[in-house]
Amino acid sequence: EAGVAQSPRYKIIEKRQSVAFWCNPISGHATLYWYQQILGQGPKLLIQFQNNGVVDDSQLPKDRFSAERLKGVDSTLKIQPAKLEDSAVYLCASSKDAYEQYFGPGTRLTVT
Amino acid sequence: GQNIDQPTEMTATEGAIVQINCTYQTSGFNGLFWYQQHAGEAPTFLSYNVLDGLEEKGRFSSFLSRSKGYSYLLLKELQMKDSASYLCAVKATDSWGKLQFGAGTQVVVTP
Numbered sequence: 614e615a616g617v618a619q620s621p622r623y624k625i626i627e628k629r630q631s632v633a634f635w636c637n638p639i640s641g642h643a644t645l646y647w648y649q650q651i652l653g654q655g656p657k658l659l660i661q662f663q664n665n666g667v668v669d670d671s672q673l674p675k676d677r678f679s680a681e682r683l684k685g686v687d688s689t690l691k692i693q694p695a696k697l698e699d700s701a702v703y704l705c706a707s708s709k710d711a712y713e714q715y716f717g718p719g720t721r722l723t724v725t
Numbered sequence: 726g727q728n729i730d731q732p733t734e735m736t737a738t739e740g741a742i743v744q745i746n747c748t749y750q751t752s753g754f755n756g757l758f759w760y761q762q763h764a765g766e767a768p769t770f771l772s773y774n775v776l777d778g779l780e781e782k783g784r785f786s787s788f789l790s791r792s793k794g795y796s797y798l799l800l801k802e803l804q805m806k807d808s809a810s811y812l813c814a815v816k817a818t819d820s821w822g823k824l825q826f827g828a829g830t831q832v833v834v835t836p
Binding site: 617644653654655656657658661663668669704708712713714715716717718719 | 729758766828
């Protein structure tokens with residue numbers, strides 16, 4: 614079974630630029646999560662999808678972050694414009710039954 | 726909201742036992758997870774406790790006391806490859822399985 618795929622793995626941008634991350638969950642997993650993990654901290658949930666609907670985006674900075682999950686499969690997370698404090702690893706995870714979450718390798722974003 | 730506390734770092738010798746404690750204060754509780762995260766890699770699932778007691782899985786065991794808001798992860802017969810961050814995460818009572826993670830405990834295994 615293929616795991617959660619994410620791209621790119623690394624991204625360096627200047628502040629005020631835009632960036633987008635892509636995630637392809639495990640086939641058949643209805644729930645998809647985007648987490649932000651700042652160095653030395655645990656992952657923080659940004660947004661959670663159930664199929665193509667949002668069930669939790671309470672910690673998503675909506676003035677600059679947006680996410681979508683078209684057709685209930687792939688998802689993209691966008692930051693526009695980026696700030697220095699957005700430097701982090703962005704993890705995508707998927708789950709079949711809201712029990713065990715399977716994480717992708719993450720995208721390491723550096724904002725300079 | 727939820728507050729999850731775990732030690733920042735622990736050091737132990739290869740072959741020894743290490744116990745990582747996690748305490749939580751939560752407005753709703755529907756289970757506790759432990760994940761392992763090697764540097765630069767994604768977290769991987771280790772264990773899940775929803776009822777009080779000990780769950781054993783090979784060299785790893787996890788314990789939960791809901792009344793005390795306390796869990797621990799026990800790593801036995803430590804190996805060098807066990808050097809990693811161990812994340813405690815509490816599952817909310819909503820039906821979607823939202824997890825709140827602690828900051829992680831960095832375990833360093835020395836020869």
